[in-house]
Amino acid sequence: MSKIVVDNLRKTYGDTVALDDVSFEVPAGEFVIILGVSGSGKSTLLRCLSSLTTPTAGEVIVDGEPMVQPRPELAMIFQQHNIVGDMSAYSNALSGGINRCSFTESVLQLQDLEEKQRALEALDTVGLLEEAEQKARRMSGGQQQRVGIARALTQQPEVLLADEPVASLDPGSAQDVMQYLHHAANERELTTFISLHQVNIARKYGQRFIGLHNGQKVFDGYRDELTLDVIDRIYGDIDTDGMFVQTDDQTDPTDENNETGATL
Numbered sequence: 533m534s535k536i537v538v539d540n541l542r543k544t545y546g547d548t549v550a551l552d553d554v555s556f557e558v559p560a561g562e563f564v565i566i567l568g569v570s571g572s573g574k575s576t577l578l579r580c581l582s583s584l585t586t587p588t589a590g591e592v593i594v595d596g597e598p599m600v601q602p603r604p605e606l607a608m609i610f611q612q613h614n615i616v617g618d619m620s621a622y623s624n625a626l627s628g629g630i631n632r633c634s635f636t637e638s639v640l641q642l643q644d645l646e647e648k649q650r651a652l653e654a655l656d657t658v659g660l661l662e663e664a665e666q667k668a669r670r671m672s673g674g675q676q677q678r679v680g681i682a683r684a685l686t687q688q689p690e691v692l693l694a695d696e697p698v699a700s701l702d703p704g705s706a707q708d709v710m711q712y713l714h715h716a717a718n719e720r721e722l723t724t725f726i727s728l729h730q731v732n733i734a735r736k737y738g739q740r741f742i743g744l745h746n747g748q749k750v751f752d753g754y755r756d757e758l759t760l761d762v763i764d765r766i767y768g769d770i771d772t773d774g775m776f777v778q779t780d781d782q783t784d785p786t787d788e789n790n791e792t793g794a795t796l
């Protein structure tokens with residue numbers, strides 16, 4: 533589990549201020565959702581957290597160590613999951629451990645048994661153990677995203693960063709993927725940051741929420757504090773109808789008896 537400190541983070545692209553002096557601290561193991569309209573700086577924040585982007589000013593500190601380059605304990609999941617369609621779910625998951633073996637070992641799948649076990653356990657965490665040998669391209673969008681999560685888990689991260697992981701999915705698959713992400717984060721005690729557009733899904737799974745507007749942090753709080761006023765502050769003049777749905781189902785998604793439609 534890793535504690536994250538973000539200290540006066542600023543990122544500019546020419547005249548565009550993508551992040552404007554953003555600061556916060558997240559204790560180890562928290563499940564954080566980043567909210568904001570398109571262009572508010574969500575991806576830039578996640579990319580600075582993972583060191584895929586270098587901040588213009590400020591810093592990210594993970595477990596007391598400033599981030600100066602990508603580190604294997606931080607795994608990133610992308611909207612377009614970037615998995616290899618011609619490879620099986622298992623081979624894709626196994627490739628998450630590439631930082632622990634040579635390129636040749638990875639291509640020829642010469643990893644040791646422990647490494648192979650990690651990939652199978654990761655597939656089990658996302659409910660795809662029985663589909664391990666299936667080619668990724670034959671899987672649904674939601675299943676492919678779950679393979680992407682399994683690959684990230686095989687990396688054995690302490691921090692999971694997911695950039696709009698359900699943006700291209702239908703509502704049912706989006707719920708499924710969020711349920712598995714939440715389950716994985718809980719099971720493995722991961723500090724997790726997920727950027728999302730769908731406020732109702734965010735509210736259902738998130739523990740803490742960071743709201744960005746024009747690159748500035750305009751909200752940082754917990755579920756009970758995420759009121760309609762706060763949503764207005766984050767989304768400004770944008771019509772949020774359909775983005776903030778007060779669902780009847782406010783059950784704890786970790787509750788085995790809940791009826792979210794996800795199959796764990």
Ligand SMILES: Nc1ncnc2c1ncn2[C@@H]1O[C@H](COP(=O)(O)OP(=O)(O)OP(=O)(O)O)[C@@H](O)[C@H]1O
Nearest residue numbers: 545548549550568569570571572573574575576577
């Ligand atoms: N590589 C880049 N070069 C120039 N401008 C960029 C670059 N990346 C992001 N920006 C700009 O920085 C601002 C924040 O972008 P960012 O992608 O972080 O927002 P976002 O909230 O993730 O949006 P979306 O939900 O559409 O992905 C936007 O104005 C965007 O155009």
